[in-house]
Every structure is written in C-alpha cells, then in structure tokens.
Amino acid sequence: MRIAVLFLLACGSAAAADYRISTVATGLDHPWSLASLPDGRLLVTERSGRLRVIENGQLRPQAIAGVPAVLADGQGGLFEVLPDAHFADNQLLYLSFAAGSRQANSTNVVRARLAGEKLVEVKTIFVAKPLKKGTAHYGARMLQLDDGSLLVGLGDGFAFREEAQNLRSHLGKIVRIDGDGSVPRDNPFVGRADVLPEIYSYGHRNVQGLAFDAQNHIVYAHEHGPRGGDEINRIEAGRNYGWPLITYGLDYTGAVISPFTQKPGLEQPLLQWTPSIAPAGMVLYRGDAFPQWRGSLVVSALAAQQARRVPITDGKAGTQEILFAELKKRLRDVRVAADGGLYLLTDYSAGEVLKVDPPR
Template sequence: MNRIENLAVAAAMLLCSITAVGQDYQIEIAASGLDHPWSIAWLPDGRALVTERPGRLRVISDGELLEAPIQGLPDVFAASQGGLFEALPDDDFATNRLVYISFAHGTPEANATRVISARLEGMRLVDPKILFTATPPKDTPVHYGGRMAFLPDGTLLIGLGDGFDFREQAQRLDNHFGKIVRINTDGSVPEDNPFVDIENALPEIYSYGHRNIQGLLHDAETGMIWQHEHGPRGGDEINLIRAGENYGWPVATHGIDYSGAIVSPYETRPGMVDPLLVWTPSIAPSGMTLYRGGLFPQWTGDLFISALAGRHLRRVELVDGRPKEQEIMLAGRGERLRDVRTGPDGALYVLIDAEDGKVLRISPNQP
C-alpha cells in the first residue's frame, strides 16, 4: 500500500466515529443450555447447526434445541481455546448433504487445526474425509483460527492462527501459521493459488502475515473477502483479503505484547497491506456477518462483529468498501459474544460464549 493509500486509511480511522444509540430492535433467546457455542449455520430445511467448543454439534429445529447432539464427530482436542470450531454446510447441501467441520486435532504436545467433510444423514455424520491439517503441529492450545468461507468457484477458505508462540512463522511460506489457505472441497489445491509455483512455499496458502483469524466471509454482491483477526493488547484488525498479499503480522502491527513490550516499531511497512480498521484497546473480535437480510434495510451492506473482550456487538457501516461509523450494541448485557450471523429469516443471531451459552435473535421492534 502506497503513502497516499496509507494516509487515506489513517484518515478513515480518525473519522470512524463510535456511537451507542437508542435501541430500535428487540432481543429474544432462541436457544439456551449450550456449552460455549462457537458457530451457527442453517440447513436448507430451516434447521440450524450449532457447534459447542467442547466437541458437540447441536441442532435447533422448529425453535427448539434438540437434546441429543449429532453423532459421528471426530475426536477433538478440547483445551483452552481448542475444540470444535465451525460446521459449514455445502452450498449444494440439499443434493450432497455435505458439511465441512473445523476443529483442533491432536494432543497437548502436537495439535493443529483440521478440516474434514462428512455427510449428514439424519442425526449422524458419515463418510468423514480429512481435507486439511495445518502443519507443522504445535504444542500450544491457542490461536487456531478455524473460520471458513466458500468462494463462488466452490473453493474453501480456512483462516488459521499463529499458535501464539510462533508469530514469526506468519511471515514464512513454508508453514501454515498465521495464514489463510484455499483448498478444493476434495482437499486438493487449486491450480491458481498464488504460491503454487513458488519453491518451498506451501501451495494451499492464499494470504499470510495474520495473527489469529476469527472472522472470515465472502460478500457475493461485491466479491470482497472480509476478515478480522485478534491483535495482542490492541491492534485488532479488519482487512480486505486479496490473493498472495502479506498482512504484516508481526512485522507491522498496531498492538503491543501482553507484557507491555513492543512487538514491532512499525505500524506499516512497504509490501504489506494495512488494515482498514484497527481497534485499540482490543475488543477481541470473534465472529462476523455482512448484513443483506430483509428485516433491517437500514443496515444493508454493514458489517456486524461480535466481541469477546469488548462484550458487545458492533455494527460497522461500510461506504464504498471502507469502514465509517460504528454502533455498539448489546453492551449492557455484559456477556462474551462468540459469533454473529444473518439468519435465513433476516434476523441477526448472536452466540453467547459461556458454560450456559445462548443463541440470541435480534429482530425489529414490533409496533
């Protein structure tokens, strides 16, 4: 990014105001009794799949959380931040019944993010296939990433973390730490990935220089790929992802280490892409949706980000692909928010990260 672009981004950050406005929506509990829910996604028949981090896949059907979880999940490494992450139905689920599942796999001494596919038959996953396992394995139970998103060509993006102790590896192309990878849904590597012909580079890599990716989506209307990631003490980022780009971590960052030490003296560097929006202090963004539902026309095209440390939902207005004003929502609840998605009914669904976690449904106030 050149100097003029840097100045434009800096100006946008300064102009990006934050408000907490009067509530023009209502909140209801769509489901409760969930153990640290991590993601939610809908099947064509209207049922919702909700992952629980300890390793269960639950179903909400006709407004009720079914007591029995879906069977057939692989063993997950459930420790600290590790566990079951996302369950993402195939775009052609009605025909092939495939679900893609990301999770922490392995042992305390050697664990990594893994993605499988499996067919959902009734309440059981069958015919599981390993599509991707991050390499090399690590001995830390944190910074896995785990979010996934489909692109229009049917390929799958997977966001990964730097394992916390391996941040320098985010700048290298011979490992998966701090990367977004792109694979075909059979686990093979697309021939047009940006590093397929680079010696010693892992061909799955799509972008690099990330810390811990917790939000990832493709907007079909604009073609943009939006991503957010955790900084350390500050420096949380929203980025627009482009193939082959370096997003800076840990060479360029707005955050400092938890010890108070400087991670890097640089907030921007030549050849590295600057974030479009930075949060300092950290809000720990943890999920994201770009709203194109029918219930809130005034929010069309805006990003919604759930926050763990910030304990709120944040609406980020987008104007010409750039963040502008922000609105803080749900702050009064004081709850850690793990994910936010747009439901097929146009409502917003928010996951509460707790041992007695919940799914909240946000819809317009009734007259």
C-alpha cells in the same frame, strides 16, 4: 490515551429500542459457530466437541454422532460448522477443529455428509502444518467462495508468531482449498517449491472472522491483535498482512512487538481497534429486516461484550455503531437468519443462541 479517545469518538451506540432480542436456546457449552440449513434447522457447535441441532425452536438433547475427536483444551475444541452451498442436494458439511495433544496439535478440517442423526463419509481434507505445542490461536473460521472453494483462517499458534511470515508453514495464514482438499490451480503460490500451495494470504495473527461480498467479489477477514491492534482486512490473494512485522498492538507484557505500524509491501487494515475488542464472528449484512444495516459488516466481540456495525462504502470503513452492549455478554458468533434477523452466540459454559429482530 489519544488512540483510545479517538476510538471512542468514532463510535455511536444503537438504542435497544431499535431491535428486540429473544432467546432461542440455552445450556450450550461455549457455542462457537452456528449455521442455518435449508429446512430451517440450525446447527450449533460446542467447543467441547458436540454438534447440536435446534429444530422448531427446540434444542435437541442428543448431539449429532460421528463428529471426530477434538482437542478440547485451552482455546482448542470444535469450531466452525459450514454447510456446503449445495447442501440441499448433497447434505455435505465442513467442520474445523483442534486435533492432537497439548504437545503436538493443529487446526483440522473435515468434510462429512449429514445422514439423519449422524455424520457419515467423514474425510479429512486439511491439516495445518507444522504441528504446534500449546492450545492457543487456532483461527479456524471458514468461508465458501462462489466457485465452491474454501477459505480457512488460521492462527499463529501464539508462541510461534514469526511463523506468520514463513511460507513453508500454515500458521498465521488464510488458506484456500477445494471441497475435496485439493489445491485450486489458481492459488497465488501454486508452482513455487518454497511455498505451501494452500496459502492464500499471510502475515495474520488469529483469524476468527471471514465474510464474502458476493456482489463485489470481496473477502473480508478480521483477526485478534495482542493488547490492541485487532484488525479488519480486505483480503487479496498473495498479499502479506504484516504480522508481526507491523502491528498497532503491544505484547501482553507491555513490550513492543514491532516499532512499526507500516512498511512497504505490507497491507494496512481497513480499520484497527485499540484497545482490543476481541472480535469473534463476522457477517456482511444484506438482509431486509434492518435496511439501515445493509452493506455493513457486523462483528461480534468477546472482551468488549458487544457487536460492532461497520458500514463499508467504496471500500472504506465508515463510522461504527455499537450494538447489543446492553446484554453485557461475550458474543462469540453472529449470523444472518433466513428472515433477515441476526443470530448471536454467547461464549459461556451455559451459552445461548439469541435472535435479533426488528421492534414490533
């Protein structure tokens, strides 16, 4: 109870009058990720396996062809769409998704070129190892760094949480690969025969938020805890973030996962949420539409049905602000629009793309 009270006192709420929310598109099947293209089009993934286009404020009825087959079961499906930093020149996209069967599946990443209404030159560039049973905890959020390499946040497979500490497994890791799937030479474990070379950091539970502060060259990630213990972490190469050796959460049964919240050599989160808010997407806001939000992480949340604005000052998390709670909707993703507003995705079978702008 004490943790919950402290948690509530550490948050303020923004008034709905501080912004206005409009609907961009409706009727999307559990939209998971949104990306803006240089020409103003929006790409939206549906977890069922479709890649959709919003153009001139209208959702096109026809999905993009050529998307690989996905395992749309449980938490599985089509996840992130990420345009390459040089998309205007090369038309390249990266997609993450669940692939395989209920008995043997993994998080996969492909690179493809968008040619009109279809994907061509589709190439698998990453398959998480080993294959796992069950359809939970895929992670699958992606981020492109300024050197062109990709970070992919992965889940622990839910029933395989000990794998987060196993450096011969991709489960419960953040991996780093180049755009063609090769391993960057400066990855932290390159050259060690006992470690998968793609591993960038480990000891994660289910990473579904990644943000890059290009000004300060800092990577932030958030991950789902069990009953409590959702985290935001500052990610550094080669570091161990502790799951399941340390945690602020309990098992869903109420059982203790670990009696420890700290141990030597294991990283502490910038902040943790207990009770859980179920964080989904995350952006670092640098826009002009809401100057008071600059330098803050904005985290969309499923269970809490809101977003959290987390100011970051000198590497520390400040007092949080609750945003968009009046919607009373599960928020799967949050993105910064070209004009500095925000896009939100709602996580329903008839999901929406919403736009947040300053008040008139």
